[in-house]
Amino acid sequence: MKKKSFLNGYPSLLAIITLFFTTITIAQQTNMAPQPENQFWRxxxxxxxxxxxxxxxxxxxxxxxxxxxxxxxxxxxxxxxxxxxxxxxxxxxxxxxxxxxxxxxxxxxxxxxxxxxxxxxxxxxxxxxxxxxxxxxxxxxxxxxxxxxxxxxxxxxxxxxxxxxxxxxxxxxxxxxxxx
The missing domain is CATH 2.40.160.50 (membrane protein fhac: a member of the omp85/tpsb transporter family)
Incomplete structure (x- = not known):
């Protein structure tokens, strides 16, 4: 008998979770990027x-x-x-x-x-x-x-x-x- 994996029945849920965490990671990297500073006023x-x-x-x-x-x-x-x-x-x-x-x-x-x-x-x-x-x-x-x-x-x-x-x-x- 074949063992059922927890995720075998939920392939769409796995895709949604992966997409969610990928989006959060990219968004945080974008927001954490240093802003260019205006060198003139320095x-x-x-x-x-x-x-x-x-x-x-x-x-x-x-x-x-x-x-x-x-x-x-x-x-x-x-x-x-x-x-x-x-x-x-x-x-x-x-x-x-x-x-x-x-x-x-x-x-x-x-x-x-x-x-x-x-x-x-x-x-x-x-x-x-x-x-x-x-x-x-x-x-x-x-x-x-x-x-x-x-x-x-x-x-x-x-x-x-x-x-x-x-x-x-x-x-x-x-x-x-x-x-x-």
Whole structure:
């Protein structure tokens, strides 16, 4: 006498169970596959500066956000925006706004070289003068060097386009730069 197997009577059930587990296995493998990560945003860092200065009849407020894209561990390119409000009571009130293109080079981990082309619109309202306002563009090209530690760099920069009409008091300026 022939022995009956449990599955001999249920070939359709065996096929359905096999199909069910195969489908679950494939679905789990598909869902477990790593999603491609956007490499662009992994290389972007944000930073900038804020400034507040108050004195006897003097106000200085500035905001300068920026972002850089790290091309590799040695070089980065970026863009910056800037707005500044200056007021000296009974003399002038001015607004500066514009943008910049930033290039950073790190020949070694602790040293950062920089170049920044800045274009600002300057609006000055003079008090007690025949010409009550001045509107013009100011262009600056800064080259600089600094000591870098982690996300922060401290150094100095020089405006190679400095002239007697510059909005800056000096062509040479110290800076602190932080990117996260």
């Amino acid at each position: 290389n972007v860092q944000f930073g900038g500066g804020l400034g507040l200065g108050f004195g006897s009849g003097y106000t200085d407020i500035s905001i300068a956000p920026s972002a850089i894209y790290n091309l590799n561990e040695y070089a980065a390119l970026g863009l910056g925006l800037q707005y500044k409000y200056l007021k000296q009571k009974n003399y002038y009130a001015s607004h500066f706004y514009g943008g910049s293109i930033i290039g950073l080079l790190n020949p070694i981990r602790q040293i950062q070289l920089s170049a920044e082309l800045e274009q600002l619109r300057v609006n000055v309202n003079l008090v007690g003068s025949n010409s009550n306002s001045q509107d013009y563009w100011n262009t600056a090209l800064f080259v600089g060097a600094g000591y870098r530690s982690g996300n922060a760099t401290i150094g100095a920069r020089y405006n190679v386009l400095d002239d007697k009409n510059s909005i800056y008091g000096s062509a040479f300026m110290p800076f602190v730069r932080v990117y996260f």
